Amino acid sequence: MPISPLHAPVLAWYAEHARDLPWRRPDATPWGVLVSEVMLQQTPVNRVLPAYAEWLERWPTPSALAADTPGEAVRQWGRLGYPRRALRLYAAAHTITERHDGAVPASYDDLRALPGIGDYTAAAVASFAYGQRHAVLDTNVRRVLTRVVDGVRYPPTATTARERRTAQDLLPDAPATAARWAVAVMEVGALVCTAAAPRCDSCPLYRECAWRQAGRPDHDGPPRRRQSYEGTDRQCRGRLLRVLRESDGAVPKARLDAVWPDPVQRERALDTLVADGLVEPLARGRYRLPTGVAAVVPSG
DNA sequence: AATGCGTGGAC
DNA sequence: TGTCCAAGCAT
Known part of the structure; x- marks a missing residue:
């Protein structure tokens, strides 16, 4: 797209409000x-x-x-x-x-x-990093475009072809401008057009935003499912791996047994850590962080 | 396409 | 205080 009414306000806002993050500095x-x-x-x-x-x-x-x-x-x-x-x-x-x-x-x-x-x-x-022209579609950009363009509070669960088309169509022609636009929209989503408490009064797209114009309607549709965490294999894996991270060299299995009471779940979690290549089993029931590249690096 | 995958801060 | 959230990826 040669010019969109969204470009100028977002680029001007970014020039003024962008965070000074180390990976954005010229020497990055x-x-x-x-x-x-x-x-x-x-x-x-x-x-x-x-x-x-x-x-x-x-x-x-x-x-x-x-x-x-x-x-x-x-x-x-x-x-x-x-x-x-x-x-x-x-x-x-x-x-x-x-x-x-x-x-x-x-x-x-x-x-x-x-x-x-x-x-x-x-x-x-x-x-x-390279100043190229790409649709950079992360959760921030999806949220901003869903609100501004579609007038809907939250984007669909999974990224749709239509979202990709919208993001692609909004890209400025010049690669350098497209790259600046990409990071600028992300920044708007991160700082202003946030998920829970959007600051529409400070938004560079206040005038253009279909969702704001519609009075910021609530999300309709099925309630968004969240994954639980307490008591899950993920929590168990986290505890097991933390023991290994914070230890030098090999650790006897008893050290791992001590951080999770349920032996069935503990064994299962440990097995998946080994399968993932995050943990290396040794002889005589000892474990450590992986030392070899073979299990980790794709060949060919 | 729906799941599994860590962690800690904000409210 | 429990719930929600944070620049996704792989399967």
Whole structure:
């Protein structure tokens, strides 16, 4: 789309209100952008900030990470959550080192082929790190466009073809402008057009927004299902892995048994951690974070 | 396509 | 205080 009435207010707002985040600074490398995007998958900015700095200080390049062990990546990941991301980022560093001469690829397709990099992250890195023109469709952008364009409070559960078409159609023609637009819409969603308590009075799209014009109607339809957490395998996995993260070397199984009372669930959770490559079983009932690349890095 | 996958802060 | 939420991905 050459020009949309949405562009100017969003770009002007961003110029004034954008947060000074380290992965947006001019000295941020494509590797830094990639690391930030993976960390930001389901983890809030405030918790990513220190983890990002420590990660890049330790592993300033993909090849530096690839030279370490997957277990160290999991340990350094700390409490960001969803530790399989650490494993996939480690595997991505190997792929980048071996197939891309150590440079984070610039093409969407090459990025998309990396482990742990889906549609959103591939578009985000291509756009933010390399200034390309892509529809960057994350939960923030989906929410903003659903409200502004469709006049509906929340986007559908799963991303639809129509949403992709809308986002694509709204992209400015010039790649640099499209990249700025992408990050700017995301920022509006993160700071103003938030999920629970949108600040419409401060919104650059106040006038244009169909949802605001309609009087901010509530969401109709079936109530949104949330996954429970207390007592789940996920919680159990989290406790087990925390023991290993915070221990040097191998840990006797008794240490793991101590953090979860139900033995059936505990064994199941431990099995899935091993299957995921997050935990390495050793002889005589000992366990540790993984040390070998074979189970983690895709071959071919 | 619906699920499983961590963690902690905000209210 | 329990519920909701936070720049998704893989299967």
